[in-house]
Amino acid sequence: MKKITMTVKLPLFRPTHAKQEMYRTMRSEFARLLNRVLDIKRQQPALNAKDIDHLLKKESILPSTTRQEARKLALSRYEEWEMNKTTKSFPRFKEKQTILFNNQNWRLRYDNGRLKLGIPTIEKGILTLEKYVPVQTNDYTEFWVQTLLTGEWDRTSKHYHPSFERIIEIKKGQGQLYEKKKRWYFAFSVTLIMRETEKPVQGKTVGVDRGLKMIAVAGCGQTGEYLIFHGRHLGHIRRNYHRLRRQLQTAKNRKAIKRLGCKERRIVHYWNHVISKRIVQFAEQTGATVIKLERLKGIRQMKRHWKRSDRNIHSWSFFDLEKKIQYKAEQKGLTVEYVDPYKTSQQCFRCGNVKRTNRRGSLFQCSCGYTKQADVNASFVISARPSIAG
Structure with missing residues (x-):
């Protein structure tokens, strides 16, 4: 049960x-x-x-x-x-x-x-x-x-x-x-x-790519439909709270720092509720039976590979978003599965070619001629990958 x-x-x-x-x-x-x-x-x-x-x-x-x-x-x-x-x-x-x-x-x-x-x-x-x-x-x-x-x-x-x-x-x-x-x-x-x-017969699948510039992108590779959640507004919130924390730390106002942290967490939880609800609704609208997520264990240890992302990766709760997607999906009778996140952003959804130069910023261009927004392509790749143990 x-x-x-x-x-x-x-x-x-x-x-x-x-x-x-x-x-x-x-x-x-x-x-x-x-x-x-x-x-x-x-x-x-x-x-x-x-x-x-x-x-x-x-x-x-x-x-x-x-x-x-x-x-x-x-x-x-x-x-x-x-x-x-x-x-x-x-x-x-x-x-x-x-x-x-x-x-x-x-x-x-x-x-x-x-x-x-x-x-x-x-x-x-x-x-x-x-x-x-x-x-x-x-x-x-x-x-x-x-x-x-x-x-x-x-x-x-x-x-x-x-x-x-x-x-x-x-x-x-x-x-x-x-x-x-x-x-x-x-x-x-x-x-x-x-x-x-019993596990439903595999039908359509929605893949969810989570990141920083795009908090989440949900895509169904079988239909070509996708849903994007931009991180611009949320990034502004994170930077603003980071600036306020530094000012309060200089003033050594610990109580205000704690109140600020609680307020920021509430904002993050609210947006994770909104995003997870819309992802589940998108999966239902496309007729999907499965939502696939990347298994992001150890995501915080990867921050050394990204420029200027240390405070962003530590101030956004990927795990909270994952759990909200999971329980909202289960309420609607959908299955949540996990895939290997290795090079999902570098793999071509059309031909499967994996190459670092395929991704150029927010654009994905493969030698086979396939062109797509990079995070949308990653969501399609995730939707098509075989599941692993959660």
């Missing part, structure tokens, strides 16, 4: 000022507990989870389940530090920390036609319907919420896909409450457990 994990984000619908102040109090207390657990563990390494929970119970107003989530997260960070403390500084959590909830301790339900969220808070008494807060949905989130609550597919929805019939179980995961730009959101993970199917 295959497991695919996705995230659903729901904005809270006009929470009252009292609710927002309560959430901010919980957020501050959650962050305090995280750092408290780190300090306790550093001072008393032999202390076990049960003893730590007993200490936290005496000094915190948070519900027991929320305290336990704080303890779990802090101990996981502590263990990571223990393994790498020669190279990493002791971890600390920021004040505006996302509040975590176990999958058994948050609930969604409809009340008078409106979706509401129930989470453990510092309010007195048990969690009654009056303490639930309304949340907003759109077509996409409504589709997945309905499926999660009823266990049935809305086959009339534009978000439904026949490949969803392979899903044999849907499990809700951990929930997160956080504030962003003065708005509160609740996000939760959903794990789709999919039944394995």
Whole structure:
């Protein structure tokens, strides 16, 4: 069986000022507990989870389940530090920390036609319907919420896909409450457990060439169709953030550097979502059953061969893009396979000739007379290459 994990984000619908102040109090207390657990563990390494929970119970107003989530997260960070403390500084959590909830301790339900969220808070008494807060949905989130609550597919929805019939179980995961730009959101993970199917008969194949000037080029050699994602805009973003980091490093403003890095990562993740979604849609439109990617292990070690590419190759997440393509493709019933990346940019798609001089910048010209944009040719070559073990 295959497991695919996705995230659903729901904005809270006009929470009252009292609710927002309560959430901010919980957020501050959650962050305090995280750092408290780190300090306790550093001072008393032999202390076990049960003893730590007993200490936290005496000094915190948070519900027991929320305290336990704080303890779990802090101990996981502590263990990571223990393994790498020669190279990493002791971890600390920021004040505006996302509040975590176990999958058994948050609930969604409809009340008078409106979706509401129930989470453990510092309010007195048990969690009654009056303490639930309304949340907003759109077509996409409504589709997945309905499926999660009823266990049935809305086959009339534009978000439904026949490949969803392979899903044999849907499990809700951990929930997160956080504030962003003065708005509160609740996000939760959903794990789709999919039944394995027989490998489909090899049909059309789409190859994806990833790079720097062109973040990704998807091409189907059998039909000659292709899709290009230019990297000009994204390259400008990377250079701008690199310049800002250098200025902040000169000023020794570490907090601002950290905030800047988080913002850049969010931008990268957003564009990887956009690119991966469009690649999968392109594969569906061409009638492809397989998406082929280059196996790019060790890509960062290759930076010494490229001029002026060191910061670009280290600031773009090829692995993140690969994983997003993989899980989006599997959702749609497509197969993702890998090929050997050796000289894909120098091989001619038409005759198979491999020669370094075939590629001249962004133009590919072979002695057989074949001419193509270089990255498009590479995507065609990838689509035609035999698969290797992933």
